[in-house]
Amino acid sequence: xxxxxxxxxxxxxxxxxxxxxxxxxxxxxxxxxxxxxxxxxxxxxxxxxxxxxxxxxxxxxxxxxxxxxxxxxxxxxxxxxxxxxxxxxxxxxxxxxxxxxxxxxxxxxxxxxxxxxxxxxxxxxxxxxxxxxxxxxxxxxxxxxxxxxxxxxxxxxxxxxxxxxxxxxxxxxxxxxxxxxxxxxxxxxxx
Numbered sequence: 001x002x003x004x005x006x007x008x009x010x011x012x013x014x015x016x017x018x019x020x021x022x023x024x025x026x027x028x029x030x031x032x033x034x035x036x037x038x039x040x041x042x043x044x045x046x047x048x049x050x051x052x053x054x055x056x057x058x059x060x061x062x063x064x065x066x067x068x069x070x071x072x073x074x075x076x077x078x079x080x081x082x083x084x085x086x087x088x089x090x091x092x093x094x095x096x097x098x099x100x101x102x103x104x105x106x107x108x109x110x111x112x113x114x115x116x117x118x119x120x121x122x123x124x125x126x127x128x129x130x131x132x133x134x135x136x137x138x139x140x141x142x143x144x145x146x147x148x149x150x151x152x153x154x155x156x157x158x159x160x161x162x163x164x165x166x167x168x169x170x171x172x173x174x175x176x177x178x179x180x181x182x183x184x185x186x187x188x189x190x191x
Contacts (some may be wrong), residue, residue, distance in 0.1 A: 052078050
C-alpha cells in the first residue's frame with residue numbers, strides 16, 4: 001500500500017512539474033510570476049532533484065549494506081546542500097521583508113507627523129476638481145495590477161477595470177465652466 005501511494009505521489013508531482021514547465025496547469029502562472037530565479041539556478045535545482053531521486057532509487061534496490069551506507073551519505077550531503085540553499089533563500093526573504101517593514105514604519109510616521117498638511121493638500125486637490133493621487137502603497141506590490149515592479153496578470157494592460165492602471169486612474173473630466181442649476185456662488189476671496 002505504501003509503495004502504491006508513493007508511486008502515485010511521484011507520478012502526480014512529476015506530471016505537475018512537467019505541466020508547470022510547459023506553462024500549463026493550475027500552478028503554472030505562479031511559477032512564472034513569483035519566481036526570481038535565473039534559468040541556470042532552475043536547471044541546477046532540477047539536476048539536484050534528479051540526482052536525489054536517482055540516489056533514493058539506488059538505495060532502495062541496493063542489497064550490499066556497505067554500498068547502501070555510502071549512497072545514504074551521498075544523499076545526506078545532497079540534502080544538506082538543498083537545505084542550506086533553502087535557508088539562505090528564507091534568510092534573504094526575511095531581510096527583504098524587514099526592509100519593507102522599516103519603510104512602512106517610516107511612511108506611517110511621516111503620515112502621522114504631516115497629517116494636517118496631507119489633509120489640506122487633499123482638500124485643495126478635491127476642490128480643484130482633481131482626483132486624489134494613487135497611493136504609493138500600490139508600488140510595493142509587484143504583482144498588483146500595474147504595480148511598481150510587475151505587470152500583473154493582464155500583462156500590464158490595465159484592462160477596463162477599477163484599480164491601478166484601469167479606468168479609475170484616468171483624470172476626471174474638467175468641471176463645467178457654466179454654473180449648473182443648484183450651484184452655490186463661490187465663496188468671497190479671503191482677505
